[in-house]
Amino acid sequence: xxxxxxxxxxxxxxxxxxxxxxxxxxxxxxxxxxxxxxxxxxxxxxxxxxxxxxxxxxxxxxxxxxxxxxxxxxxxxxxxxxxxxxxxxxxxxxxxxxxxxxxxxxxxxxxxxxxxxxxxxxxxxxxxxxxxxxxxxxxxxxxxxxxxxxxxxxxxxxxxxxxxxxxxxxxxxxxxxxxxxxxxxxxxxxxxxxxxxxxxxxxxxxx
Numbered sequence: 001x002x003x004x005x006x007x008x009x010x011x012x013x014x015x016x017x018x019x020x021x022x023x024x025x026x027x028x029x030x031x032x033x034x035x036x037x038x039x040x041x042x043x044x045x046x047x048x049x050x051x052x053x054x055x056x057x058x059x060x061x062x063x064x065x066x067x068x069x070x071x072x073x074x075x076x077x078x079x080x081x082x083x084x085x086x087x088x089x090x091x092x093x094x095x096x097x098x099x100x101x102x103x104x105x106x107x108x109x110x111x112x113x114x115x116x117x118x119x120x121x122x123x124x125x126x127x128x129x130x131x132x133x134x135x136x137x138x139x140x141x142x143x144x145x146x147x148x149x150x151x152x153x154x155x156x157x158x159x160x161x162x163x164x165x166x167x168x169x170x171x172x173x174x175x176x177x178x179x180x181x182x183x184x185x186x187x188x189x190x191x192x193x194x195x196x197x198x199x200x201x202x203x204x205x206x207x
Contacts, residue, residue: 007176009138010040010051011146012107013163014117014131018156018188019109022163023051024138024171025179033178041183045070046191048083048110053136054122055103062102066090083110087118087126095124105135111187138170138177145169160184160195164203 010023023040026033038056042063043049048070052059069089073081081089087108094102106120117129127133132150134142145166154162163184170177182204184195 007137007174008040008053009134009136009142009167009170009174009177010053010107011134011142011163011166012051012109012117012119012129012132013146013150013159014109014115014129015154015156015159017115018159018186019111019115019117020156020159020163021049021051021107021109021185021187022167023183024167024177025181025183026177027056028176036179038179039183041185041194043185043192043194044086045080047080047112047187048086048108049185049187049192050109051107051135053105058102059104062090062093062104080112082112083108083116083118086110087120091120091124091126093124094120094122098123107133107135109187111189115187134166136177138174141170141173142166156186156188160186161203164200165207168204168207
């Protein structure tokens, strides 16, 4: 069986008061653009979200499982799961399946007390991110924008604009990244908010 390569660009940015998650929307099978409006940014709880890179089937299976486990945690303990606890839970699942791995890479962000951002590979390695991180085939192009334009004093609105610039750069130069628009999720003390497509389009037009 021939395995078709896939690609994407996703990123996470941490500011003093929020986490920004963003991704392109193209799903590929080899050199075929299978979907142009694919969801790659998911809400896990009212305060936690993630981006996915890799196999869509594996990623969506894990997202469903994580949502159910987070809800079960809340019901059993009468308290919402923290970002760190959910990240550790994901890591244990991935590490336990290292010989038959889920072909995924996650960027996880949440605001359960403070903004927290993590990057994770297919075998459960966790990187605690202080500023920004990327994943997928367009990483180099997105990282170039983030390296030159990110500032630790950025406000939430500035970080959203930077995320759009970085994903747009990857869509322009990485043949595996693209799609109709860009998915943007903001997580702050008020919870998870997904930016409407029409508002994202305005940000893209302003670049």
